[in-house]
Amino acid sequence: MEIYELTALKLGQEIKKHRVSVREAVQAALGQIHKNEEKIHAYVTVEEEKALAQADRVQKAIDRGELEGPLAGVPAAVKDNICTEGMRTTCSSRILSGFIPPYSAEAVKKLEKAGVIILGKTNMDEFAMGSTTETSWYGPTRNPWNTAHVPGGSSGGSCAAVAAGEAFFALGSDTGGSIRQPSSFCGVTGIKPTYGTVSRWGLIAYGSSLDQIGPVGRDTADCAAVLDIIAGYDEKDSTSMARDKYSFSEALTGDVRGMKIGIPQDYLGEGLDDSVRQAVTAGAEALKECGAIVEYFNLGMVEYAIPAYYVIASAEASSNLARFDGVKYGYRAADCEDLHEMYKKSRSEGFGEEVKRRIMLGSFVLSSGYYDAYYLKALRTKALIKQAFDQAFSRYDIILGPAAPSTAPLLGDSLCDPLKMYLGDIYTVSANLAGIPGLSVPWGTDSQGLPIGLQLLGDCFREDNLFKAASACEKIRGRWQLPFAAKNSSDSEKREVLGV
Amino acid sequence: MSVKIDDEMIDYVGILAKLSLTPEEREKAKEDMNRMLSYIDMLDELDTTQTEPMTHIFPVSNIFREDEITNGDSSEAMLENAPSQKEKQYKVPRTVE
Numbered sequence: 001m002e003i004y005e006l007t008a009l010k011l012g013q014e015i016k017k018h019r020v021s022v023r024e025a026v027q028a029a030l031g032q033i034h035k036n037e038e039k040i041h042a043y044v045t046v047e048e049e050k051a052l053a054q055a056d057r058v059q060k061a062i063d064r065g066e067l068e069g070p071l072a073g074v075p076a077a078v079k080d081n082i083c084t085e086g087m088r089t090t091c092s093s094r095i096l097s098g099f100i101p102p103y104s105a106e107a108v109k110k111l112e113k114a115g116v117i118i119l120g121k122t123n124m125d126e127f128a129m130g131s132t133t134e135t136s137w138y139g140p141t142r143n144p145w146n147t148a149h150v151p152g153g154s155s156g157g158s159c160a161a162v163a164a165g166e167a168f169f170a171l172g173s174d175t176g177g178s179i180r181q182p183s184s185f186c187g188v189t190g191i192k193p194t195y196g197t198v199s200r201w202g203l204i205a206y207g208s209s210l211d212q213i214g215p216v217g218r219d220t221a222d223c224a225a226v227l228d229i230i231a232g233y234d235e236k237d238s239t240s241m242a243r244d245k246y247s248f249s250e251a252l253t254g255d256v257r258g259m260k261i262g263i264p265q266d267y268l269g270e271g272l273d274d275s276v277r278q279a280v281t282a283g284a285e286a287l288k289e290c291g292a293i294v295e296y297f298n299l300g301m302v303e304y305a306i307p308a309y310y311v312i313a314s315a316e317a318s319s320n321l322a323r324f325d326g327v328k329y330g331y332r333a334a335d336c337e338d339l340h341e342m343y344k345k346s347r348s349e350g351f352g353e354e355v356k357r358r359i360m361l362g363s364f365v366l367s368s369g370y371y372d373a374y375y376l377k378a379l380r381t382k383a384l385i386k387q388a389f390d391q392a393f394s395r396y397d398i399i400l401g402p403a404a405p406s407t408a409p410l411l412g413d414s415l416c417d418p419l420k421m422y423l424g425d426i427y428t429v430s431a432n433l434a435g436i437p438g439l440s441v442p443w444g445t446d447s448q449g450l451p452i453g454l455q456l457l458g459d460c461f462r463e464d465n466l467f468k469a470a471s472a473c474e475k476i477r478g479r480w481q482l483p484f485a486a487k488n489s490s491d492s493e494k495r496e497v498l499g500v
Numbered sequence: 501m502s503v504k505i506d507d508e509m510i511d512y513v514g515i516l517a518k519l520s521l522t523p524e525e526r527e528k529a530k531e532d533m534n535r536m537l538s539y540i541d542m543l544d545e546l547d548t549t550q551t552e553p554m555t556h557i558f559p560v561s562n563i564f565r566e567d568e569i570t571n572g573d574s575s576e577a578m579l580e581n582a583p584s585q586k587e588k589q590y591k592v593p594r595t596v597e
Contacts, residue, residue, distance in 0.1 A: 033566050098581075099579060099581055101581065102577035102580075102581075103574070104576050151535070180542030191530070195557055195558075196558065209555065209556065235563070235565075238560070238562075238563050239556070239560060241558065273588075295552055297591065303542070304543060304545075304546060307539060307540040307542050307543050308543065310510075310536065310540065311540055311543075318516075320518060322518070325518070326583060327582070327583075327590050327592055328581065328582060328590060329581035329582065329583075330581070331583070332583035332584065336593050337593065337594070338593055338594050338595065339592050339593055339595045340518075340593070341593070342592065343518050344518050344519060344520040347517075347518065347519055348520045348521070351519075356519055356521075356525075357529065357532055357533075358519050358527075359517045359519065359535075360513050360519065360529055360533060361533060361536060362517075363513050363516040363517040364505070364509075364513050364516075364533065364537075367512070367513070367516060374537075374540065376553045377543050377548065378540075378543065378545075379553030379554050379555060380546075380548035380551040380552070380554070381543050381546060381548065381551050382553075382554045383548075383551050383552060383553065383554035384546065384548065385552060386554060386557065388575050418536075419530060419535060419536065419539060434557065436560070460557070460558075500531055
């Protein structure tokens, strides 16, 4: 087995046993980057020299016995909306081209303290606004399973990097499904934790009440290990939650006996591809056979989540993105007569179409005369959505459903119709509105060989249930081959069991 | 509710958002916003008269602290990102006649 094929935890063990050096680990990931990046374009920035220098420093600390964590020496990628000190951070936007943060996000600092090596920054939809990673100013990322298809978004670069072996894990961010949907499309595991679990300090804000940083990994154990490191109360984030003692890794028992799993009927109706529906029902059957109690139920409020989400997210974005004015950082338009012209020209030239669309919608719904009818109405709807989940979680430990209505679409198919693209977020946005955790775990592939993920949703602060059920899904599913590994011929037999 | 984005409104939104649109962008924005807003009007089906707007999921309150400086002086690093600077300050085009 090649180094780049190891999971993050396995690599960490090999490094600890001195069977692989940290430098070798970084070189293995860089090798995959050199081999695949021309086709995939998962990264906006790769910092080879910095990563190698850091590898040597971390190696010394490991040798001295100062770094003993499970991920010490493991190379990872960070989404380009998460600040990294001295490393270009652009949000895949022209307006932040050349921005070098003077500080690192809290989540990045925690990773670095645990001995993780940051390889570079991953591509994304501009300011995380999109579901395909096609709205990046630096060009689209392609799906490693089939480069004619998108990786999903907005954390498409992070998920593609992990799927292509170009990083052992990555950080993403999830405002309306931006970790879970691309994880499903790229056949990797991704989790959006409960709101407030990971500090947002240093995450460039899109929709502050919805944004959460989370890990993307090759399996659930890697994700749990990363979350163990990056979670935690941070006084620099006023919405950070002080949680009781937790160990996400300890929840990976794979034991679902007696676990109550609800499947919303209203997630399986019109608009869902047959292949995805079959994967969900097969997943439910398999978990049932492992001793879980599975029931279909009516969640309610499902169709109202997207309109409420787009009002709230756009409103917050219009406010958050007011800071990009061509004065303090980033792009400034040339030849401006006065200050206001400079603001307007810099923003108009610096932002892409989708970002401008959301800033304008947000400015409108917050404007005098429309604030009550749109913004407050959406916040009231959010309360009703939260109630619907509260009711569901009074009966079920987790909710099982699809992460997206289909597998990864072809490049260029989504952007021509924004509303249609927004509708693709139907199974993910409500978790952000309700603040609950959600995880996507790879389950199978469709007839085109594109991955399908199962989405598990849990009550607030109950990531343990998600990890428990997801590790059970992995056990049932068996070995999962990512595109960079050699294909295994006995896969077809397995597909029958998985219903895909 | 059938608010529609007309010429006057799109100009107003442009002012609020500090964006200048080309005539083509302006037409496209009008069309996109009208389409999105008619979709959002679906929320009117919900009776929310008894429901309070929910800003935060959890009961959070303001966190106060003493106004003590804990971070060092990073003004140089901050200014390095400025598109234009002069004498340790951000430089901008003329603001007054």
